[in-house]
Structures are given as C-alpha cells and as structure tokens.
Amino acid sequence: MISTLKVVAAAPTLSITSQLLGVAQLALLLGTFGATPVTDQYFLLFSWSIIIPQVLMMGWAYPSLLQSKSHNPRIRRRLVVLSSVGSAIATCAASYVYGELSTVGPANHTLTAMLAVSAFAAGPVWAFSIEAAATGSGMWLAAVALPANFFAVLALLLPEDSSAAKTTNMALGIIIGNVSFAILVLMLRARSRRRVDYPCEFYPRLRTEYLAYSTAGFGTATFLQTVAATLPSSSLSMLAVVNRLVASAVTTLVSTLLPRLINTKTQNVQTPPAIIKVGVASLVIVAAMNLALNKTTTANAIPLQQLAGLGLVWFVAAGTNAITQRVAMRDLTPRSTLVGSVAGLIVVVIAQLLIVAGNLSLPRLLVCYCLVEILSAAWVCSRLSMLTQTVMLIAAACFAIVSTA
DSSP, X not given: OHHHHHHHHHHHHHHHHHHHHHHHHHHXXXXXXXXXXXXXXXXXXXXXXXXXXXXXXXXXXXXXXXXXXXXXXXXXXXXXXXXXXXXXXXXXXXXXXXXXXXXXXXXXXXXXXXXXXXXXXXXXXXXXXXXXXXXXXXXXXXXXXXXXXXXXXXXXXXXXXXXXXXXXXXXXXXXXXXXXXHHXXXXXXXXXXXXXXXXXXXXXXXXXXXXXXHHHHHHHHHHHHHHGGGSSTTHHHHHHHHHHHHHHHHHXXXXXXXXXXXXXXXXXXXXXXXXXXXXXXXXXXXXXXXHHHHTTSOTTTOOHHHHHHHHHHHXXXXXXXXXXXXXXXXXXXXXXXXXXXXXXHHHHHHHHHHHHHTOOOHHHHHHHXXXXXXXXXXXXXXXXXXXXXXXXXXXXXHHHHHTTO
C-alpha cells in the first residue's frame, strides 16, 4: 500500500517541483532588471523551440499510442530525429522572425545558438516521456522540464550586471539540464532493450488526423505569441509570465492525473463526464465574474486586474480543454478531431483582423488564447453529446470577448 502511494505521488511531486522551479526562473530572470528586449526574445524563441516536439510527440504520437494497435518499429527513431532537428531549425527561424518584427533591434545570436542546442537535446526526452505516459506512467512526462528548470535557476543565481548576461546564463543552465536528461534517457533505453521490458517497444501507425489537429492547435498558440512581438516592448515578457503560470498549473494536471485516468489500460472503461461538467461550470462562473469586474475598464489600459482576470479564465479554459481532449483521444475517432482544428484557424483570423484594424492589445491577445481553448473544448463536448456543456462553453467565450470590448 505504501509503495503504491509513493508511485501515485511521484508524478504530481515531480510536476509541482518542476513548475515551481519554472516560476522561480521567471522571478529571478525578471526580478532584477525587469522585462527587456532580451527577455522578449528568449520567450519567443523558447515557444518556437518546443512547438515541434509538442506537435509530433504530444499531439501526434501520444493519441496514436492510445488508440492504434498496429506497430512500426522505425517510427520512434524518425520522430526523435525530426523533433530534435526541427526544434533547432525552428529556434533559428524564430530569431529571424523576432528581428523582423521587433522595433527594438536585432536578435541576440548567442542566445539563439544556445537555445537551438538545448532544443536539439530535448528530442529523446520528449519521445521517452510520452511513451511512458501512454502506458499509464506520468512520472517521466511530469519531469520532462525538471532538469532544465533546476539548472536554469542555479545559473540565474549568479550575479550579473545586465539582463542579457542573466538570460545567457539561464540558457546555459537549460542546455546542461536537457543534455543531462537526454543522456539518462538514452542509457535507460539501452538497458531496457537488453532486458526486453521496455513498455512501448514499437510505435503504432500514426494518424495524419492527429498531426493536422496538433499542428493547428500548437501552431495557433505560437502564432499568437509571435504576434505579441509587434506590441510595445516588454509585452511579450508580460504575456510569457501569464502563459507560464497557466501552463504550470495545467501541465501538472495533464502530466500527472490524466495519464492515470486515461491510458491504454483503460480503453474499455467509460470515462465519466462529471469532471468535464465541473470544468465547464467553473469556466462559465470565472468568465462571468471577469466580465463583471472589468466592465468599466478599457482594453488599452491593461490594468493588472484585467490581466489577472483573463489569466484566470485562460487557466480554467485550458484545464477544461485538456480534460476534454484526452477523452477525445481515447473515445473518439481520429477523423473527428479534424473539425476541431478549425477553432485555431478562427482565432488566427480574429487576431489578423485586430492587427489590420490597429486594435490588437495584450488583453485582447489573452482573449484569443482563451478562445482557442474554449472553442476546442466546445467541439469535443458536442461530439460527446454533451449539448448543455457546449452551450455553456459558447457563453463563456462570449463573456471573454465582451470583457475587452
């Protein structure tokens, strides 16, 4: 009994520790010199550096592992190579984009090179983690960023006289963490192959529907963060703070609790809709409260109250969407996810219209993030015949939009 409790508690403990270190990393990075163009560049490059493993591993391979029964022994190696090389290329591309969009000068090429190396090393780590999560063990996925966050915090404790130097030190810490974790993963894989007890020795046939859906979802989030580079200086850093706080809480849920509730060993168990209903109800309440609190503020004022309220709406929406998506991965057909990717395209169009009209602001950008989560969850609920929850989600989306009108 005690050993079972230790196993159950391991993943939440690792995830919470990793997320707390991530928050400490933000505090140490921004606490001394504040938000600067260098920190803006870091946050944009970091978001681009993880989009490839998010799309390939979390959005494509993971749901395929949950559903498919056919296997291909060569796919894992190809995914690792694509994830590593693609992440490094995406990081360099983000540096170019930042230089084109930013109004404060060119990108820091040293920072770009360091983050590219770190992204390359993270490929094997992501592959190993999602394979373990698919078999019901969320420990590795919960700790996927733990070494990088730990060494980044240690590096940020070193005294420096500029924001650029602090950011460079942090990037070096991230490299050390990801490389160390990658070496550990490769050693464990070598040992498991000798013992023939690796849980996911073969990958299933991957479904292109999942690839399209994950590309639309993660691509939309990256697009929105990139758009923030066109806002006044430090807006990207402010957005990253809200993003990190939201992601920390949601990641703890996704990487610890959901793999134990929804995995390959529970495919024949009907998922109770109660947790989805609680999430949707909570979202409607929070969105309505945010609307009531911000009805007298303007979108361009960017008061702390407005950012905090929208951040809370975003958190509840992301948590609810994470739950519905995991249910969809297991219980719905892959083809049914394609229509859900339209939500991201709708939000991209909305953001583009705001840019053309000259009305884009940080609060409205946060609303766009909320809409991505809410519309995706609404589509899944409609497919699960949860019509009441679908209507409630649409109402929550309207509350969020009106709050910045």
